Amino acid sequence: MTNEKKRALTGYLVLAPVLVVFVLLMFYPALKAFFDSFTNYSIFVQQPMFVGLQNYSLQLSNPEFWAIFGRTLLLVGLAVSLQYVLGLSLALLLKEDLKGMKWVKLIIMIPWVIPVASTVVMFDWMMIPKYGLVNMFLEKVGLGGWTRYWFGDPQFAFPLIVMMHVWRNMPFYTITLFAALKSIPKGFYEAAQIDGANTWKRFWHITLPQLKVPSMIVIVLHVLWTFNNFDFIYLSTGGGPVGTTEVLATQVYQTAWTYFEYGKASAIGILMMGLMLAFSLVYIKLVRSESA
Amino acid sequence: MNRQKNLVVKYVLLVLFSLFILVPFVWILYSSFRSESDLFSGKFFQNAGGLNLDNYASVLTKGQTGEFGTYFLNSLVIASISTVVVVLIALFGAYALSRFRMRGKDSIIVSLLLSNMFPQVLLVIPLFGILFRMNLIDSYAGIIITHIILGLPFGIWLIKGYFDGIPKEIDEAAMIDGLKPFGALFRIIIPITAPGMVVAAFYAFMVSWGDFLFASLISQSLGTQTLPIGLNKFFGSTQIHWGPINAATVITIIPTIVLYAFLQKWVVEGLTAGSVKG
Numbered sequence A: 001m002t003n004e005k006k007r008a009l010t011g012y013l014v015l016a017p018v019l020v021v022f023v024l025l026m027f028y029p030a031l032k033a034f035f036d037s038f039t040n041y042s043i044f045v046q047q048p049m050f051v052g053l054q055n056y057s058l059q060l061s062n063p064e065f066w067a068i069f070g071r072t073l074l075l076v077g078l079a080v081s082l083q084y085v086l087g088l089s090l091a092l093l094l095k096e097d098l099k100g101m102k103w104v105k106l107i108i109m110i111p112w113v114i115p116v117a118s119t120v121v122m123f124d125w126m127m128i129p130k131y132g133l134v135n136m137f138l139e140k141v142g143l144g145g146w147t148r149y150w151f152g153d154p155q156f157a158f159p160l161i162v163m164m165h166v167w168r169n170m171p172f173y174t175i176t177l178f179a180a181l182k183s184i185p186k187g188f189y190e191a192a193q194i195d196g197a198n199t200w201k202r203f204w205h206i207t208l209p210q211l212k213v214p215s216m217i218v219i220v221l222h223v224l225w226t227f228n229n230f231d232f233i234y235l236s237t238g239g240g241p242v243g244t245t246e247v248l249a250t251q252v253y254q255t256a257w258t259y260f261e262y263g264k265a266s267a268i269g270i271l272m273m274g275l276m277l278a279f280s281l282v283y284i285k286l287v288r289s290e291s292a
Numbered sequence B: 001m002n003r004q005k006n007l008v009v010k011y012v013l014l015v016l017f018s019l020f021i022l023v024p025f026v027w028i029l030y031s032s033f034r035s036e037s038d039l040f041s042g043k044f045f046q047n048a049g050g051l052n053l054d055n056y057a058s059v060l061t062k063g064q065t066g067e068f069g070t071y072f073l074n075s076l077v078i079a080s081i082s083t084v085v086v087v088l089i090a091l092f093g094a095y096a097l098s099r100f101r102m103r104g105k106d107s108i109i110v111s112l113l114l115s116n117m118f119p120q121v122l123l124v125i126p127l128f129g130i131l132f133r134m135n136l137i138d139s140y141a142g143i144i145i146t147h148i149i150l151g152l153p154f155g156i157w158l159i160k161g162y163f164d165g166i167p168k169e170i171d172e173a174a175m176i177d178g179l180k181p182f183g184a185l186f187r188i189i190i191p192i193t194a195p196g197m198v199v200a201a202f203y204a205f206m207v208s209w210g211d212f213l214f215a216s217l218i219s220q221s222l223g224t225q226t227l228p229i230g231l232n233k234f235f236g237s238t239q240i241h242w243g244p245i246n247a248a249t250v251i252t253i254i255p256t257i258v259l260y261a262f263l264q265k266w267v268v269e270g271l272t273a274g275s276v277k278g
Helices: A003-036 A054-060 A063-095 A101-107 A116-127 A133-140 A157-182 A186-194 A199-210 A212-228 A231-236 A248-257 A262-291 B002-032 B054-060 B068-099 B105-117 B120-133 B140-164 B168-176 B181-210 B213-218 B227-236 B242-277
Strands: none
Touching: A003 A262, A003 B068, A003 B105, A003 B120, A003 B140, A054 A262, A063 A101, A063 A157, A063 A212, A063 A248, A063 B002, A101 B002, A116 A133, A116 A157, A116 A231, A116 B002, A116 B227, A116 B242, A157 A212, A157 A231, A157 B002, A157 B242, A186 A199, A199 A212, A212 A248, A212 A262, A212 B105, A231 A248, A231 B227, A248 A262, A248 B120, A262 B105, A262 B120, B002 B242, B054 B068, B054 B242, B068 B105, B068 B140, B068 B181, B068 B227, B068 B242, B105 B140, B120 B140, B120 B213, B140 B181, B140 B213, B140 B242, B168 B181, B181 B242, B213 B227, B227 B242
16 A cells, blocks of 8 residues: 555544434435425324425425425524624724723623523523513613513514524624724735725725625624524423414424424425535535635 | 713714613623512612622522523533534544545535524434433433534634644644654644643533533433523523522523633634635
């Protein structure tokens, strides 16, 4: 064996544990779910049978599915754009030399490191009827007529879910974009200032273009995260009230673990994965053309 | 004048952002020290001098909220073992991907990133079947196996970034000096990439500590239930005891916050490095 070949073999050996984990715990299950999605696999059948596209057509012809699908996209769109705008604003603010900045930098990531389950309790505790922080505050300022259980209100439950997503993940955008902002050469701004560009112009023509790559990375990561997230909704509203916060991820869970219809659940999950695959491919293409 | 007005606006914004981040924490921390009758007095500062540790005592000794100590211990064991396993596997994986020329390397790296796309709610269906056949339902090992998936892709990607930052000449020089490839890994590269490993470890711990989905399906009894499941159990019961729940929530979030406080500089650096480099 040549030295070169020997080294490559060592490489594969070193990599083996990773390959085992990926193949066994991710790719095999994904493939299995893909096959299951064409069967009537459920707790109620002894021998799952191939049913073709039935599980898919069941979903795609169901208006309920499309409503949930639309709501999922709305959640992702709202959460990610709010996270980006707020996260970038805070990053720009952090660049200013204000007093107390050190403290802000210290606390900013805390929402991101704590379990989602505890975030849900924290927000629910602020929103409970009458004795929650928000309702007590409304009562104090004379808006007692507005008090309610906010998570139980069909109009406010969904915005609250968006808010929890923003609260948790906005800090990640901030620290990423802040690091990127710091790496923009100062000379760019000085040159623009000499050319007479005002603050807005400098932002549009220097800052934003320089942030393009890190922005795309955080946005894609969070589109995937938010789209696939299950516990924020499951733990806070369980999809209610009256289905107003049901998303695809909670649908998959419910179909699999409340109704034990694994085949049907897999079909919804595979549709989710297909959409995210398409989204990621478009993204990779965009990045490639950017760096080319 | 204009400058001063600008400064005021900036401070106002900064305060608003800080409040947005902090209020939920401050409110639950404060509430966790108040008695239930004060919590439901409808007044912000009812008996504010009478803050006490009763809620914590009732959570930590078997009380109305039950077996909190067991949840905590389960979480600690599961998250610690997952962390060690993830860092070890990630270390070797990152070393291989950074230092060896192999066919299919690029597709492995791409699939690291793509693994973010797999919905966990989908993966858990077949995984449950696999763990069932392996007799690992309701065991630490079963939960730990699923938590490896959560921490590993990012861990490899992160540590690989640190490896890539070390010039190959350094390990080549070490090898000429008679160190085997693994000698180079352990004596030279690991010390230099220690910050990356710390961040990967922190991330692995955090995602394991925070997982609800996998743990809630795989654990079936108190012996394996973790904190998020415990919280959800208190929270979902018909009669919610808010005092103890608030204390339980504070106890649940403290370990990751303390860890983060110690590792803050490294974590921020590690998390941002990848996306700034592009």
